[in-house]
Amino acid sequence: LTELAAKFAFAGNAFLTPEPALLAGLARDLDEGALAKAVEDDAAALEIEYNRLFLNPMGAPCPPWQSVHTDEARLMGATHLQALDWYRRYDVEPRAANEPADHIGLLLLFYSRLVAAEAAEPELREFAAAHLAWIPKFCDSVESQSKLPFYRMVARLTREIIVF
Amino acid sequence: MNFSRRNFFRLAGAAGTGMFAGEKALASFDEYFTPAAAATGDTTLTTACGICSPACGIQATIRDGSIKFLQGLANDQHGRGRLCGKGAAGAQFAYDPDRLKYPMKRTNPVKDLEADPGWVRISWDEALNTIAAKLQGAIKDHGSESLLFVTLPAPDIWLRFMNAIGVLNRIDHIDECFLTDRIIQRYTTGGKTWCNDFANSKYVLLFGWDILAKNKVPYAQGIVDARDNGAKIVCFNPQYSATARFADEWYPIRPGSDLAVALAMINVIVSENLYDKEFVDKYTNFAEYEQKIREHFAQYQPEWAQVQSDIPAESIRRIAREFATRGPAIVPAHKKTLCANYQNASQLVHAISILNILAGTIDRLGGRYFARTVSIPAVDAVYPPPAYPAKKGRRIDGKEKLPLVLEDGGGIFSAATDGILNKYPGMIKACVFNAYTVLSWPNPKKAFEALATIPFVAVMDTIPTDTVSFADIVLPSATYLEGNDLIARDYRALNPQVVARQALMPAMFETKSIGYVALELGKRMAPDYFKDSAGNFINLSTLLDEKTKRAGLGATFAEFKKTGIYTKEQAFVPRTTFAVAGGTKCQIYVPQFADKGADVLPVWRTKREIPDNSYPYYLLTYIPGVHKRNSTQNNAILNEMLSTNTAMMNGTLAAKLGVKEGQMVRISSRAGSIELPAHLTETLRSDVVMVAHGYGHRSRLLTVAGGKGVRDGDLVPDQSIDEMVKAVNYAGASCIMDAVVRIDPL
Numbered sequence: 001l002t003e004l005a006a007k008f009a010f011a012g013n014a015f016l017t018p019e020p021a022l023l024a025g026l027a028r029d030l031d032e033g034a035l036a037k038a039v040e041d042d043a044a045a046l047e048i049e050y051n052r053l054f055l056n057p058m059g060a061p062c063p064p065w066q067s068v069h070t071d072e073a074r075l076m077g078a079t080h081l082q083a084l085d086w087y088r089r090y091d092v093e094p095r096a097a098n099e100p101a102d103h104i105g106l107l108l109l110f111y112s113r114l115v116a117a118e119a120a121e122p123e124l125r126e127f128a129a130a131h132l133a134w135i136p137k138f139c140d141s142v143e144s145q146s147k148l149p150f151y152r153m154v155a156r157l158t159r160e161i162i163v164f
Numbered sequence: 165m166n167f168s169r170r171n172f173f174r175l176a177g178a179a180g181t182g183m184f185a186g187e188k189a190l191a192s193f194d195e196y197f198t199p200a201a202a203a204t205g206d207t208t209l210t211t212a213c214g215i216c217s218p219a220c221g222i223q224a225t226i227r228d229g230s231i232k233f234l235q236g237l238a239n240d241q242h243g244r245g246r247l248c249g250k251g252a253a254g255a256q257f258a259y260d261p262d263r264l265k266y267p268m269k270r271t272n273p274v275k276d277l278e279a280d281p282g283w284v285r286i287s288w289d290e291a292l293n294t295i296a297a298k299l300q301g302a303i304k305d306h307g308s309e310s311l312l313f314v315t316l317p318a319p320d321i322w323l324r325f326m327n328a329i330g331v332l333n334r335i336d337h338i339d340e341c342f343l344t345d346r347i348i349q350r351y352t353t354g355g356k357t358w359c360n361d362f363a364n365s366k367y368v369l370l371f372g373w374d375i376l377a378k379n380k381v382p383y384a385q386g387i388v389d390a391r392d393n394g395a396k397i398v399c400f401n402p403q404y405s406a407t408a409r410f411a412d413e414w415y416p417i418r419p420g421s422d423l424a425v426a427l428a429m430i431n432v433i434v435s436e437n438l439y440d441k442e443f444v445d446k447y448t449n450f451a452e453y454e455q456k457i458r459e460h461f462a463q464y465q466p467e468w469a470q471v472q473s474d475i476p477a478e479s480i481r482r483i484a485r486e487f488a489t490r491g492p493a494i495v496p497a498h499k500k501t502l503c504a505n506y507q508n509a510s511q512l513v514h515a516i517s518i519l520n521i522l523a524g525t526i527d528r529l530g531g532r533y534f535a536r537t538v539s540i541p542a543v544d545a546v547y548p549p550p551a552y553p554a555k556k557g558r559r560i561d562g563k564e565k566l567p568l569v570l571e572d573g574g575g576i577f578s579a580a581t582d583g584i585l586n587k588y589p590g591m592i593k594a595c596v597f598n599a600y601t602v603l604s605w606p607n608p609k610k611a612f613e614a615l616a617t618i619p620f621v622a623v624m625d626t627i628p629t630d631t632v633s634f635a636d637i638v639l640p641s642a643t644y645l646e647g648n649d650l651i652a653r654d655y656r657a658l659n660p661q662v663v664a665r666q667a668l669m670p671a672m673f674e675t676k677s678i679g680y681v682a683l684e685l686g687k688r689m690a691p692d693y694f695k696d697s698a699g700n701f702i703n704l705s706t707l708l709d710e711k712t713k714r715a716g717l718g719a720t721f722a723e724f725k726k727t728g729i730y731t732k733e734q735a736f737v738p739r740t741t742f743a744v745a746g747g748t749k750c751q752i753y754v755p756q757f758a759d760k761g762a763d764v765l766p767v768w769r770t771k772r773e774i775p776d777n778s779y780p781y782y783l784l785t786y787i788p789g790v791h792k793r794n795s796t797q798n799n800a801i802l803n804e805m806l807s808t809n810t811a812m813m814n815g816t817l818a819a820k821l822g823v824k825e826g827q828m829v830r831i832s833s834r835a836g837s838i839e840l841p842a843h844l845t846e847t848l849r850s851d852v853v854m855v856a857h858g859y860g861h862r863s864r865l866l867t868v869a870g871g872k873g874v875r876d877g878d879l880v881p882d883q884s885i886d887e888m889v890k891a892v893n894y895a896g897a898s899c900i901m902d903a904v905v906r907i908d909p910l
Contacts, residue, residue, distance in 0.1 A: 002185075002186065002190075003185065003186060005186070005190060006185065006186020006187070006189045006190055007186070007189075009186070009189035009190050009192060009193065010186070010189040012189075012192075012196075013189060013192050016196065025188065026188050026189045026192070029185060029186060029187070029188040029189065030185055030186040030189060031185055047284050047285075048271060048280075048282045048283065048284060051268070051283045051284060051285065052280060052282075052283065055265060055266065055268075055283070055285070056283065056628075057264050057268055057283060057628055057632050057635075057638045057640075058281075058628045058632050058633060059262050059628050059866040059867065059870055060261075060262070063261045063262075063867060065261060067261075068261045068867065072800045072801070073260075073261055073800040073867045073868050074255075074256055074259040074260065074261065074800060075259040075260070075261055075263075075672075076230040076231070076258075076259045076672075077259070080230065081227065081228060081230070084203075084228060087197065087200065088200045088203060090172050091199060091200050092197040092198065092199060092200055093197065093198060093199075093200040093201065094196060094197060094198075095195075095196060095197065095198045096196075097229060097670065098669065098670040098671060098672050098673065099672065099673055105196070106196060106197075109192070109193050109196055109197070110193075110197070112189070112190060112193070113172060113190070113193050114172070116171075116190055117171035117172040118171055119171075119172075
């Protein structure tokens with residue numbers, strides 16, 4: 001369980017930051033040598049690729065927020081509020097109050113914590129159904145769009161661990 | 165507390181003990197999450213819209229920090245409790261997934277539309293330091309003429325920044341908008357005004373202006389008021405527009421011939437002595453120039469105008485008589501849909517101004533009046549600056565050749581490309597765009613070529629624009645929903661009124677206001693201009709408090725925003741003196757124009773382009789009512805209402821061309837060509853094709869607007885300042901609706 005949770009947490013981090021040292025460290029800590037190597041091989045290019053995919057000021061091919069994929073094309077909508085409700089049930093909320101709570105990275109991190117905390121099966125299923133179901137398709141898009149092996153690997157890893 | 169919740173917290177302690185593989189990843193949770201504050205539930209706040217200039221009042225419902233719903237503010241005299249589609253969909257601007265979110269810089273020096281700029285995030289400090297250094301360097305090495313600012317002269321502190329560093333070359337879109345009107349009203353009636361008292365008008369005459377589709381709420385409501393109160397509405401427009409449908413009479417006028425009709429109306433009113441004698445004698449210079457005026461307009465008979473315009477002479481004559489005698493009557497002249505679009509716009513606006521003067525309705529109920537307003541001091545009044553440096557150098561838009569434009573101060577988009585590429589190649593070394601894209605310029609393709617020659621470009625905006633592709637630094641701008649300001653009413657302003665625009669939420673991501681950028685660049689480049697009397701740097705919220713206090717709205721902005729609206733009921737006292745440049749009377753004949761390359765009385769001049777064998781049709785462009793220029797196409801809700809543009813044409817024309825509904829056609833002009841599907845409509849003359857503006861964004865990855873529609877601007881030739889001078893386009897019209905085209909079925 002802990003290992004599964006850690007993988008979710010790693011995936012969450014990979015979608016939240018392009019910091020090579022951090023990501024390589026997390027991957028090694030997780031005994032994911034190939035992932036760590038992929039980070040290190042492209043350390044200099046990681047940030048540019050991350051920004052191109054997710055934060056592109058010319059329009060991002062893979063916007064990392066759930067609402068864009070499951071609601072109308074907007075941020076801070078219903079899925080943001082629902083995610084916020086989930087977090088608050090556990091007395092936490094994202095540090096960045098002026099950013100959407102349904103960022104893929106936050107959702108994966110939160111889920112990892114639920115898994116690690118051995119949350120009841122129905123609860124895990126409920127959260128996954130509400131907030132993770134869109135992610136496999138998103139990962140398809142990351143896999144096809146990414147120019148770097150690392151993001152393709154992260155996409156595959158994420159898709160593998162999300163099982164319904 | 166259930167089991168998993170207890171464990172959820174226990175993990176915080178377990179992490180970091182080196183007990184298991186992957187613990188570091190698990191521990192990273194605390195980097196991104198923090199103990200929750202209490203949910204806030206629903207609150208309502210008063211604010212003001214920021215999509216277009218009437219800035220209608222808004223009552224916003226906020227749920228847990230995000231905007232749930234926007235509706236009109238009841239006591240607001242602009243919106244009167246209503247919002248247009250754009251305003252109601254406003255939250256979408258703040259929540260656009262494509263929003264520019266963080267300051268970024270390019271790492272790939274190659275600038276073209278295909279190359280990946282290699283964006284990396286940078287801090288605001290680095291962004292501001294870089295921009296300040298680049299601007300400073302350009303000034304030092306090449307003089308301040310080497311800077312180009314593409315921005316409105318607002319807010320006041322941003323203007324102060326530009327003045328403080330001596331920016332000479334500032335351009336904005338108003339040559340496509342109200343520049344002609346502002347320049348000519350200054351000499352004829354005493355300054356620009358957006359106020360038309362439709363509710364008390366009995367006769368409303370519209371040259372081209374589709375007032376309903378324009379969708380500014382005070383105007384749309386105004387024309388409905390006029391109708392309800394029994395006014396007659398007459399419309400000249402090549403298109404059977406939304407307003408035409410609402411009018412008593414509609415005339416499908418030949419594009420660009422409105423001036424002929426206006427001149428002939430003046431002919432009738434003057435020769436038959438139908439004008440408001442009391443007003444004209446007392447408050448205008450008619451008597452002084454009577455003979456010249458009568459002689460001049462004698463040449464413009466309605467029969468002559470019929471030949472130019474396709475409007476029957478008898479109709480022109482009757483409308484002129486009704487207009488002069490069934491008042492109060494009004495010809496509103498306003499913004500893009502009329503004033504700017506033809507090469508003879510300067511003369512047309514002058515003629516329209518004369519019609520309103522002859523009707524005797526300048527600053528009268530039922531006419532065009534000047535806003536009764538609350539005076540809100542600008543930053544320079546609150547904190548007087550040291551003397552600004554003189555602005556020296558060559559003007560990229562060449563406007564020193566148009567003296568009236570030069571004294572007005574507005575910059576010209578339509579001549580900027582020619583300036584950058586041909587007139588002064590290499591002169592511009594650093595450029596700052598704020599809330600504008602070259603998509604608004606005529607011939608954007610050519611504008612891209614011009615942009616590519618500028619070594620340093622910074623772009624501040626809310627969403628990706630085409631111009632971002634050329635940017636070295638991108639600054640993410642906060643939207644109007646995330647900022648504070650005081651908004652005085654100036655569209656429906658019989659009573660002075662101010663609405664508080666207040667931030668409905670913290671600015672998203674790392675977005676900031678242009679005021680912040682002005683202050684921070686100012687501190688770096690011209691610190692003496694950004695200090696208060698005690699020698700401390702200006703603080704933006706203290707400045708707003710000071711403005712609030714001096715305007716008599718409250719002790720602080722925080723206090724005023726609680727009510728959020730201030731209205732002073734007062735009786736309407738018509739003006740008896742008019743703040744006209746050079747006097748106190750309205751001017752029909754403008755003697756000052758003689759020295760300024762302008763016609764002292766409006767002279768018939770043709771539009772820029774006349775159909776011929778190569779380009780047999782007129783191009784009309786329009787902005788759909790659900791959109792604002794090119795800034796709203798990525799709004800998912802507005803995009804759903806009208807997602808793309810078409811080649812709108814009459815069935816007769818389509819049959820002649822062999823074009824069916826939905827068939828692709830190529831429209832070509834001397835500037836370029838576009839391909840788009842035909843849409844057949846009986847609402848147009850059979851010699852025009854009409855295309856909506858604002859589509860065809862090059863940022864094809866835009867979630868909503870990407871790849872939809874084509875750019876009408878690709879058909880519109882830009883112009884050189886010399887051509888404008890030669891054409892006596894003295895008030896700087898951009899001619900964005902003055903192209904002729906051919907149409908080929910595909």
